Amino acid sequence: MFTRLYSQDVPEGGNVPWCIIIQDAISSARRALVTEGVSSPIPMIQGAKHSGSLRYSYHALRQGLSRGISLARIEAALDSSQVRVLEDYQDDQRSPSCLVVGWDDDLRPLHVVVAYGAMRVITVYEPSLPKWGSPIERVG
Secondary structure (H helix, E strand, O other): OOOOOOHHHOOOOOOOOHHHHHHHHHHHHHHHHHHOOOOOOHHHHHHHHHHOOOEEOHHHHHHHHHOOOOHHHHHHHHHOOOOEEEEEEOOOOOOOEEEEEEEOOOOOEEEEEEEOOOOEEEEEEOOOOOOEEEOOEEOO
């Protein structure tokens, strides 16, 4: 996670690494989109997927592989006509994120947690008991 650097934080005559400045500007712009009236992060997530800028965490890749969930299934679920946000975590300290439900090409439901401030898939799983009574309803 990058933090914003202010002029007083930089030693006199010191240089701020350009990657920190750029990453911070991108993160700020994405957070502004989220907090300034974007009703759903789905279009941003789908746009990132189609442009090739949606990334996958190591955890998401490992969990997907261990659960038999391919990248093709994840991408189909994110492109599903019925994809929707189940839970939104705008105040997550690492990045605004959400739990998305979508259906793959075989109409099997898939839950995808996406950090949309960073455009990164965090984890993926098939909703099931005991936590999920249906693809869209938590139990208890």
